[in-house]
Amino acid sequence: MTRIALIFLGAFAAIAMSFTALTLLPRLQLSTVEPTPGTADYTYSEQLGREVYQQEGCMYCHSQQVRPEGFGSDVARGWGPRGSRPGDYVYDDTHQLGTMRTGPDLHDIASRQPSRDWHLAHLYQPRSVSPGSVMPAYPYLFEVKKESSVMASETTVPISPEYAPPGDSVVVATERALALYDYLMTLELEPMDREASN
């Protein structure tokens, strides 16, 4: 019995230690982190967009963490003016840091590409604005309808002729597509003094 107790206690102690060190301590250490300048809580629409981002699994191809200068070439690629910091994430209740870059990092996408028309066209058909892309198209975030039946409150998306719907039909963004755009526009890193708080 003593040997069994030893195995179980040892196994428990091992996992309890690493749990404390790798999950509870960082939580404690970062609990007082201030949001970085430009980081604000999400509005209703931005939060909805964030849910779309999570639901459709954008994270599996797009990271949200710019590596600092001297580690990787993220800054040189124009993916952000600086490395990401804990203060950039204080309002992120499901972190979307990601581990894969089949597509580019998005943590500063709002500075790099602010155009709404571009983003909506890209979501409707990535290859219409980015030839050679392997990103999935998301036609289900849009409606195709007759131009005559589009209401004034609706957002029509200009699509290049090759991918545009035939005849007098046009592509109209759904609330979810617009919300996703709103969320993407929150992803912006403001330059900071290198010495500033961690």
Added chain:
Amino acid sequence: MSDDSSTPAPSAGTSQSDVKWRRVVDASTRWPVIAFVVSGTFWLVVGSLLALIASFKFQFPDWWTQQAWLTFGRVRPAHLNTMIYGWISMAGVGVSAWLWARLLKTKLRGRGLLLLSAALWNVGVLVGTIGILAGYSRAIEWVEMPYAAFAFIVPAMGLLVVSFIRTLWHRHARHLYISVWYLGAAILWGPLLVVAILLPIYSGVPEATANWWYAHNILGLWITPPGLAAAYYLIPKVIGRPVHSYHLSYLGFWTLALFYNWAGVHHLVGGPAPQWVATVSIVFSAMMIIPVIVVAVNHHLTVVGHFKKLKYSPTLRFVVFGAMSYTAVSLQGSLQSFRYWQEVTHFTHYTIAHSHLGVYAFATMIAFGAIYYIMPRVTNWEWGSKRLVSLHFWTTGLGIGAYFTALTIGGVIQGFQMLDPDVAFLQIVEDTRPWLVVRSVSGTLMTVGHLVFAYLLAKIVVQSGERPDGPTYFHPVPAGTFEHVGGDGARSVPSGPAEESAS
């Protein structure tokens, strides 16, 4: 015990009473083992189909885009979750239950609880898979299934623990073989890990460190131990010689227990997590070399001198393939945590190759090997076709080999290109494409293997047709090769334990 004996040690293991208790114990595990192994295999097939959909989308990005539930970002996590919580967890429990009873020399207790556990588990994975596809993903890597799924899986794990503890309580074995250590620790670690990651206390960057603490550990502390336990039992058993150094195996266990669970956060090297967290993880990742070398010594040196047996025994072939992959994946993992190599390979397909080397080439191949050994003993039937078993081995073996090679090379190229800001991003996308074609082809190959395996499993479970002659070997076996164990598939022949190695 003995380090150099190549002859099976004579022991009490060959007596008639020994044969009898093994039959009784094997029979007691029958329905739980069948329930878990068959369920796991069902999820293996589902997960393979999801994987193929996800992979082929890189060749045909405009294929199946009208339906939200078939988009890449949903199918991919559905694939991962069915494979981890469906296939390898359930198959692992099936294999563990059998090993547990065998090694404790007593009937499996709480068999009804285990059947209930399998049922709950299946409902959980079903709810979780549908949930992810329907858009209810929790969007945390490796724990995407919604809470509703874990509401079934956590109690299922609880029932499993009760059954295992009760069996332990009634054990007849005085000596606890090293496999028991691994399995006992895993049934403690698994439920603790899952409960810990479900706590609603994380957000922002600390959530990311918790995430990778969990994801790495569910692999290292829940999926790896049954794999090692099975290899520790089956390699000596089939070959008929004791583990190379039994004392080393204790060292291997404790160093794994102490080091592995610190290693996961190396996924965040260079990210926004506090530097010390990543540094700690790198240090422990490097220290993992110790348990890996120990296990490698024990598994590989036990096989040395007996390689010709790989020609005949399906169990041995799969398990040795898996054990070699364990050495490879672990050394690769240690290397990969270093900052220089992280800088290149992080965020690339190299990581995907690495995780498949672990979950597939190691854990899955050992599970296949173990199931080939166990099923004839619990069903009292034999495998239907050695040619199909052979087909299963070659499709999965070559499949994962090609998969790993392609994504590793492609990932390293991708990584170096990404480090050079003068290479346009779309150029990298273009250059990665051929490697992803290889992935789709090798994935197809593996899926064919899984369908063959599912077919063989269905046949042995329902005991279809004439009882095939057994045991199943790839080739006619020269006299004397496996006599000490009575062969891979036979139950009627006394199977003498290789002394300390496995009894």
